[in-house]
Amino acid sequence: MGNYRIAVLPGDGIGQEVTSGAVDVLKAVGIRFGHEFTFEYGLIGGAAIDEAGTPLPEETLRLCQQSDAVLLGAVGGPKWDENPPHLRPEKGLLAIRQQLGLYANLRPVVCYDSLASASPLKPDLVQDVDFIIVRELTGGIYFGQPSGRVVENGEEKAVDTLLYKKEEIERIVRMAFTLARGRKKKVTSVDKANVLSSSRLWREVAEEVAKQFPDVELEHMLVDNAAMQLIRAPKQFDVIVTENMFGDILSDEASMLSGSLGMLPSASLSASGPSLYEPVHGSAPDIAGMRKANPIAAILSAAMMLRLSFGLAAEAEAIEHAVQQALTAGLRTADLAQSSGRVVSTDEMVEEIKTAV
Amino acid sequence: MGNYRIAVLPGDGIGQEVTSGAVDVLKAVGIRFGHEFTFEYGLIGGAAIDEAGTPLPEETLRLCQQSDAVLLGAVGGPKWDENPPHLRPEKGLLAIRQQLGLYANLRPVVCYDSLASASPLKPDLVQDVDFIIVRELTGGIYFGQPSGRVVENGEEKAVDTLLYKKEEIERIVRMAFTLARGRKKKVTSVDKANVLSSSRLWREVAEEVAKQFPDVELEHMLVDNAAMQLIRAPKQFDVIVTENMFGDILSDEASMLSGSLGMLPSASLSASGPSLYEPVHGSAPDIAGMRKANPIAAILSAAMMLRLSFGLAAEAEAIEHAVQQALTAGLRTADLAQSSGRVVSTDEMVEEIKTAV
Numbered sequence: 001m002g003n004y005r006i007a008v009l010p011g012d013g014i015g016q017e018v019t020s021g022a023v024d025v026l027k028a029v030g031i032r033f034g035h036e037f038t039f040e041y042g043l044i045g046g047a048a049i050d051e052a053g054t055p056l057p058e059e060t061l062r063l064c065q066q067s068d069a070v071l072l073g074a075v076g077g078p079k080w081d082e083n084p085p086h087l088r089p090e091k092g093l094l095a096i097r098q099q100l101g102l103y104a105n106l107r108p109v110v111c112y113d114s115l116a117s118a119s120p121l122k123p124d125l126v127q128d129v130d131f132i133i134v135r136e137l138t139g140g141i142y143f144g145q146p147s148g149r150v151v152e153n154g155e156e157k158a159v160d161t162l163l164y165k166k167e168e169i170e171r172i173v174r175m176a177f178t179l180a181r182g183r184k185k186k187v188t189s190v191d192k193a194n195v196l197s198s199s200r201l202w203r204e205v206a207e208e209v210a211k212q213f214p215d216v217e218l219e220h221m222l223v224d225n226a227a228m229q230l231i232r233a234p235k236q237f238d239v240i241v242t243e244n245m246f247g248d249i250l251s252d253e254a255s256m257l258s259g260s261l262g263m264l265p266s267a268s269l270s271a272s273g274p275s276l277y278e279p280v281h282g283s284a285p286d287i288a289g290m291r292k293a294n295p296i297a298a299i300l301s302a303a304m305m306l307r308l309s310f311g312l313a314a315e316a317e318a319i320e321h322a323v324q325q326a327l328t329a330g331l332r333t334a335d336l337a338q339s340s341g342r343v344v345s346t347d348e349m350v351e352e353i354k355t356a357v
Numbered sequence: 358m359g360n361y362r363i364a365v366l367p368g369d370g371i372g373q374e375v376t377s378g379a380v381d382v383l384k385a386v387g388i389r390f391g392h393e394f395t396f397e398y399g400l401i402g403g404a405a406i407d408e409a410g411t412p413l414p415e416e417t418l419r420l421c422q423q424s425d426a427v428l429l430g431a432v433g434g435p436k437w438d439e440n441p442p443h444l445r446p447e448k449g450l451l452a453i454r455q456q457l458g459l460y461a462n463l464r465p466v467v468c469y470d471s472l473a474s475a476s477p478l479k480p481d482l483v484q485d486v487d488f489i490i491v492r493e494l495t496g497g498i499y500f501g502q503p504s505g506r507v508v509e510n511g512e513e514k515a516v517d518t519l520l521y522k523k524e525e526i527e528r529i530v531r532m533a534f535t536l537a538r539g540r541k542k543k544v545t546s547v548d549k550a551n552v553l554s555s556s557r558l559w560r561e562v563a564e565e566v567a568k569q570f571p572d573v574e575l576e577h578m579l580v581d582n583a584a585m586q587l588i589r590a591p592k593q594f595d596v597i598v599t600e601n602m603f604g605d606i607l608s609d610e611a612s613m614l615s616g617s618l619g620m621l622p623s624a625s626l627s628a629s630g631p632s633l634y635e636p637v638h639g640s641a642p643d644i645a646g647m648r649k650a651n652p653i654a655a656i657l658s659a660a661m662m663l664r665l666s667f668g669l670a671a672e673a674e675a676i677e678h679a680v681q682q683a684l685t686a687g688l689r690t691a692d693l694a695q696s697s698g699r700v701v702s703t704d705e706m707v708e709e710i711k712t713a714v
């Protein structure tokens with residue numbers, strides 16, 4: 001019986017609907033297992049720009065810092081697309097990652113049996129796929145300085161900087177090895193060491209860390225090859241660890257293995273403070289408010305929260321089982337409609353999962 | 358009836374076998390159409406390191422500069438993997454791109470009907486796929502300075518620089534629009550404008566260039582989404598234009614649509630001097646010398662050379678038809694063995710194509 005404070009930041013578009021679904025499921029878990037979850041709401045992204053003039057208000061940050069964990073929906077939408085860079089919804093996301101020190105982004109990629117046919121890949125290739133992408137989230141080209149526009153000798157240029165400190169690499173690679181220990185004991189470190197200096201440091205550090213995990217196999221893979229292998233033979237992977245931008249690209253690509261971006265949860269772990277949980281999908285403005293968004297990614301993110309922030313493994317499993325059950329029963333939100341089953345609304349899916357936890 | 362000097366740089370691994378196949382096919386084209394092709398050989402990559410102590414000898418560069426076009430195999434292999442950065446085979450490739458000013462890398466992605474079942478994607482998704490990736494090849498993070506290792510306050514760091522000049526973006530985007538005019542009139546410009554300054558400049562310049570091509574549609578796509586869309590719905594693309602690193606990742610990913618990396622040719626066009634043609638695949642050291650490599654990517658690269666460097670469209674088509682015919686006849690190198698057909702050696706495939714041009 002625990003008492004947990006959860007900061008909920010719905011954000012924009014379908015972020016609202018899917019976090020509301022995840023909160024409902026958490027409430028059901030609370031009742032069933034006798035925990036008290038307190039939900040406090042904050043603004044982020046476009047919603048925050050509209051109401052508070054900034055994509056990450058101080059108040060939101062404070063709320064998060066005083067919470068045990070953060071549940072985020074999604075940010076962004078065409079309404080703010082023409083805003084200047086500092087008033088873009090994504091800035092709120094980047095700022096919260098940096099402010100809370102969310103250095104480790106965990107993105108499990110699992111293909112549920114009942115959804116194997118929803119993937120663009122051949123079913124036998126994706127059946128039983130089960131790996132996790134560990135993406136470095138607070139370094140690299142996302143945050144390196146200088147970054148901006150320059151005019152030199154009348155020439156207009158723009159520059160971005162990909163920078164990694166040894167210790168930033170160390171802690172994320174160590175996270176990957178630690179996770180691999182509890183899994184199939186294989187780490188694939190993805191880099192572009194034949195071109196980038198930062199990747200050569202990355203590879204060196206990965207080798208060093210590997211020495212402390214003699215029971216785990218380490219393999220290096222170039223990012224271009226990884227982009228290919230992910231669809232050629234995805235079952236070869238167990239834990240993939242990579243830098244921020246490569247992780248961004250590869251994890252969106254990998255989402256197709258599980259049938260839909262609407263299935264993928266993520267955890268962004270902090271070194272010290274509260275961690276953050278969010279679906280991998282974006283705000284999907286085109287279907288926002290239509291109650292057809294897939295709430296599963298957000299619900300599975302809540303399960304990750306229970307397991308990783310609160311140590312509530314049985315509770316997390318209850319959610320994961322309930323999701324499996326709903327899928328096996330044939331419920332499909334619109335994004336999964338290619339695979340056989342009954343197309344349902346966000347609410348029907350939430351209802352089914354909630355009653356099954 | 359023309360006279361053409363072709364510099365051939367086989368490089369490493371299967372580079373040897375596949376360029377030799379492409380040269381055979383070019384000779385057959387020469388006889389059939391009455392052209393004289395002169396082939397002169399140069400060293401590059403690991404082969405050049407072994408024989409001349411550097412991955413791109415002066416002599417090779419001179420040979421290329423005095424030729425009408427360059428045919429390259431592939432570079433790299435485990436033998437040189439532990440070499441210091443400046444003695445790595447890939448440095449030869451990067452140096453020749455820079456020295457010859459090969460700013461535009463064209464990578465057509467076509468799925469042949471007879472190979473639709475060889476792709477990891479469902480056949481109905483890849484059937485009739487036909488787009489081209491236009492990758493910027495001499496700028497961006499591949500060449501930006503500073504790039505290297507630093508120790509600051511006892512902290513070890515590594516840095517790379519992603520830099521683009523406005524005019525570098527302009528000329529590659531213009532190339533994409535020009536190509537789109539002769540195709541389905543749609544350009545997808547891929548960037549990460551929600552994070553990178555260089556991408557925001559890229560997007561601006563793309564918009565500007567688009568004004569000169571009112572008959573061509575321009576769409577912007579974030580790189581993470583592009584990595585997903587390439588497998589979710591690849592038929593939506595006509596011409597994709599993007600910066601160096603994104604192009605590297607996306608084109609290897611896209612290779613899976615055509616069944617095998619062994620099918621994909623590429624052209625690297627120079628602003629002024631000779632252009633270079635090479636298969637997208639690497640040196641594949643694991644199968645080097647076994648005569649089982651797929652020579653089609655190299656052969657189709659030769660066809661691109663005929664069309665783009667020499668203006669010999671009918672000759673290029675003769676090669677492309679011969680390749681189609683060999684595939685329709687059921688010939689398959691090992692990499693295509695998943696799709697029905699008869700598995701043949703490199704030589705048998707070359708022989709079949711050669712006699713059909």
Ligand SMILES: CC(C)[C@H](C(=O)O)[C@@H](O)C(=O)O
Binds near residue numbers: 093
């Ligand atoms: C919205 C954007 C800044 C973000 C990223 O690039 O990290 C998103 O794509 C993600 O993967 O969470």
Ligand SMILES: CC(C)[C@H](C(=O)O)[C@@H](O)C(=O)O
Binds near residue numbers: 194195447450451605
């Ligand atoms: C070998 C390597 C340097 C090269 C690149 O990254 O450009 C290769 O992957 C390619 O795509 O031609």
